[in-house]
Amino acid sequence: KWKKFAAVEFSTKEEFQKEVVRHVETTLARSLYNCDDLAAYSGAALAVRDKLIIDWNKTQQAHTLADQKRVYYLSLEFLMGRTLDNAMLNQGVKDIAAEGVSELGFRMEDLIDQEHDAALGNGGLGRLAACFLDSLASLDFPAWGYGLRYRYGIFKQEIIDGYQVEVPDYWLDFNPWEFPRHDITVDIMFYGFVRRYTEDDGSTVNIWEGGEVVQALAYDVPVPGYGTATTNNLRLWSSKPSTGEFDFQKFNSGDYESSVRDQQRAETISAVLYPNDNIDVGKELRLKQQYFWVAASLYDIVRRFKKSHRAWTEFPHQVAIQLNDTHPTLAIVELMRILVDKEHLDWDTAWNIVTETFGYTNHTVLPEALEKWSVPLFQNLLPRHLQIIYDINLFFLQSVERRFPKDRELLSRVSIIEESNPQVIRMAYLAIIGSKKVNGVAELHSDLIKTTIFKDFVKIFGPDKFTNVTNGVTPRRWLHQANPQLSALIKEKLGSYDFLKDLSLLSGLEKFADDKEFQKEWMDIKLRNKQRLAKYIKETTGITVNPSALFDIQVKRIHEYKRQQMNIFGVISRYLSLKAMTKEERAKQVPRVSIFGGKAAPGYWMAKTIIRLITAVSEVVNNDADIGDLLKVVFIEDYNVSKAEFLCPASDLSEHISTAGTEASGTSNMKFVLNGGLIIGTCDGANIEITREVGEERIFLFGNLAEDVEDLRHAHRYGKTPMDPALKEVCDEIQKGTFGEPGVFAGLIHALTEGGDYYLVSDDFASYLSTHKLVDEAFKDTATWAHNTIVAVSRMGFFTSDRAINEYAEEIWSIDPVKVDV
Ligand code: 26W
Known part of the structure; x- marks a missing residue:
């Protein structure tokens, strides 16, 4: 019965026009007489969106059915730009749509120009992530992007009296390209302490009892491929107070201000993109963003894996996770925490799974851009994760010591913990140690990381762990x-x-x-x-x-x-x-x-x-x-x-x-x-x-x-x-x-x-x-x-980013395409 009523895609100019008018009149509740460019853009976007959604649903079903290995691209930045034009071109409907709107009395360029850029990134790294999503879909790879849904993207720049002035970029007024998934939420913990106890069988268990809890809510964005039905998913997390957190007691008792304050504190996490490019500032809120996003994404990935009832050792055969720079490096630690503390796997089994799953892309050799987190700040926010990092470091340094005995200099050079005051965690080293492959983004750059900043790691792991994938553009x-x-x-x-x-x-x-x-x-x-x-x-x-x-x-x-x-x-x-x-x-x-x-x-x-x-x-x-x-x-x-x-x-x-x-x-x-x-x-x-x-x-x-x-x-x-x-x-x-x-x-x-x-x-x-x-x-x-x-x-x-993505798929992820029937 369902099939009989299933939505159909428009395929002619007239069908498109009918859809635009229907959306303007009903979805937007506007009439022909007050339909300006913005309303016409909105109507056209909603019509194209319907078409997108049909392919998107088909794709997700086909991927579930195929049950193949997927790649998850973790990036704090996705600099997507505008969507309508790209969606029409990728879907092959630009010509009929342009004719359609022109007969309705509009110019397609003007409508396209109404759209606000999705500017969830700073520069090269964020735009690369967007080009990669386009290629992944165009090449039919089963892939998801995971990021943060910032309420404010990169600031708008005004030039006043010759100087830059920053203006906030509130871009969510009307965004037809995202879908809140109110049923997909994850509670994320911060602060608190670690409780240790011994089980009946004598094993030790560490339980992290969080202080603050914040809820992650999923927003999904369809990513259409060009000349294919494949439409992948970009999942962006938004923060809100966890249902237990919003204090109704306070609210009812008239203490509105402090209950609103709690709400704002939760919403602050995904409020704004850090506008720094190639400079690390080490602010606590940034670390909160990173953990919030990484923990929600991993929870989601693990939940999807568990549905298939496979053995944990199968995880790396079903899942590849790519770290876009060190920003998501906590994923390595979080997956260890899930496997050891929650799933009760032994450390070595868990570590083997982790190190077969992750890949790390480095995007810069500038020393001021390499992420380092102060240990005291980190300890306060993520106490259990710090312990796990210490353990990863201990086992790593022991193995180095066995291979290069008595080289104390080497040990201190490659330690994840830098003995500065205060001590800091070197995220790039953690990313290298926890990944299967590390790549640079152009030949010279990949050579440079091997001979300069990561030289010692080439000596320890051998040259094959390090590779090059030259960037590309769609x-x-x-x-x-x-x-x-x-x-x-x-x-x-x-x-x-x-x-x-x-x-x-x-x-x-x-x-x-x-x-x-x-x-x-x-x-x-x-x-x-x-x-x-x-x-x-x-x-x-x-x-x-x-x-x-x-x-x-x-x-x-x-x-x-x-x-x-x-x-x-x-x-x-x-x-x-x-x-x-x-x-x-x-x-x-x-x-x-x-x-x-x-x-x-x-x-x-x-x-x-x-x-x-x-x-x-x-x-x-x-x-x-x-x-x-x-x-x-x-x-x-x-x-x-x-x-x-x-x-x-x-x-x-x-x-x-x-x-x-x-x-x-x-x-x-x-x-x-x-x-x-x-x-x-x-x-x-x-x-x-x-x-x-x-x-x-x-x-x-x-x-x-x-x-x-x-x-x-x-x-x-x-x-x-x-x-x-x-x-x-x-x-x-x-x-x-x-x-x-x-x-x-x-x-x-x-x-x-x-x-x-x-x-x-x-x-x-x-x-x-x-x-x-x-x-x-x-x-x-x-x-x-x-x-x-x-x-x-x-x-x-x-x-072309297609070449780059094929190299990643082959050399790093080991994934195959899945054809989606039209
Ligand atoms: C922690 C602060 C911070 C923020 C952003 C550090 C580093 C970054 C990015 C990695 C900077 C960036 O965008 N790098 C650029 O990445 C592009 C895609 O690989 C390259 O083409 C550019 O050369 C590189 O600068």
Whole structure:
């Protein structure tokens, strides 16, 4: 009977329209006469959502039936961006939906633009998690994501008087893409103490008696694959007072305030995303977030496993858990606690299960980003977990001692507990010891972790535990959705959209690289994308930019290691050269638009100063009549995923210029090249592999190599490095007050001088400037430029996140796809 009434998916324009109107009129209770863009967006989203839900249900049933091993991707960040456009494209209904809404009197672009970004992440790591979810679904892997449902995502950035101001990002007003599961809740404990007693059989049992209890409530988000019915689940936990916790006694007796306070305390846990990227601050609330999310997720995973009534030793054959950086490392400890304290397995059996289940991905070598928790803080919040960590450490150090007797130095170097004051827990070491595989995110990075921060562990565990999986990006969002015209042109040449599922097919473009007609269409699309950006810049900043100028873009989190300061110093240097030129010389120069965007962590003062310098330079340069179109400087406010989607297609050149050895991979480098731009970059992260794929002639590499960084820093420390003369000129100009009160920028100058130039701006500056000259020359030759960008795109197949996910599936997770019938 059920089957007869089961929902059916729309498949024509008319059916879609009917669904939109039905949702606007009934679900939203609005009439045709007050249906604005937002209501029309909502109606369209709800119609598409219905279709999604049907596939989602089918997928979960098929996965349950198949009963195969699943992978669980644990990430504190999922930077999903918008959903509607992506859902329509993945479901193959964008065309009928766009026609449908247009006949109803709306433009699809306007509706898409109504949606708030789901900005539950900081930068690279969070967006990587989102690309991985897209690939997992598109490749039909049975996979779940687990994260936190933050009430506030990454803050919105406003620029006021040239400075960054942070505004809270409340994004849940209308979010049709999530489903609260009021029946799926888990009580999570904090604080308290450990009670130890002896059982009748003489064994010792440890029971953690928690102090505070908070409830985790599941919210599910469907994640559709492209060109498949597979729609996976992303489960995000939200915190609320546990049912026992909200004190009705207090409430009834009129003590509203303290009962509300308890409620707020519980809700605080999932209230806000920590806005730090690559810097560890060690706040208790962050540790609470981590445990809350990890404990709820593991409870859920274990509950699902137990339904199958398999032996515990089967666990690693049914479950793979990937730790996205060290943020979920507590999962290792929590699974030990479940197996030993609750399921009463012996320690060694439990440890074997744990170490066969987990994989750990490292995303950074920056020392200030490596997570360490103070032992006293940790002990207070999670007393039983601390004991378990001590035991893991004890057994580990004993095994090291047996293999490397009398090497006390080694023991103290690899101990999970660092003997500082106070003692701290090194989460990365715990993650390595508790995982089956450890991977870096680009070749250079994976080599670096083996030879530097994790060197001792390679000696202890052998090299096979450490591996590389170079990052990738999803071509569905970053080509097809972001750049529909380019995608359509490629389809015309290759005959189908199959390249979106198998990006290596892009190689078929190479034979058209010298086809004049094709080059023209290719460059016309670039121009249109630049015109669209120019229009946006005009509307939002008032700055007029020439769409035929060279668009030079650096958009990413603001961080000293990413060296936006070097970029803006380079812009100042260009400005000074232009000023010094005769009219005739100026006429020969290539006009440039230098575009910046990115958020500074609210407490990162130097990053905020870099933003201030960029905005100060833009005020001066953009209003200098001598300069005109030759140089414009733009800071794009509030850089986020949806802005990246229209910035990537509009770049001629993008900058990936981190100090060699500091950027683990970078993923925007991939997005920019995939959209027909060239890049200027250092020999760092994935830039190196991009060079290998596209060829040295198609990338502007410059600067010192990772292997030389240590010596260069040493030379600075001993005052042996005079500042680069061009950089000196730039600093003098800043200090003269050309860009406003120089005191504002004193910190930036100090970092280059007394600060020891840790990021080697001076060492790389000459090479950076001369490489920019090469860019200018290259850009004058449009035919060669077009040729190079076409060849580069044709060789970008490697950088799809599908390739990355297939490597994880094969080498780390041992999982197979499950086909979901339509
Ligand atoms: C504890 C504070 C903290 C917060 C976030 C430390 C570290 C992080 C992230 C790991 C930083 C991050 O996003 N890393 C980036 O990860 C990308 C995906 O692998 C890489 O492409 C970037 O190079 C790397 O910086």
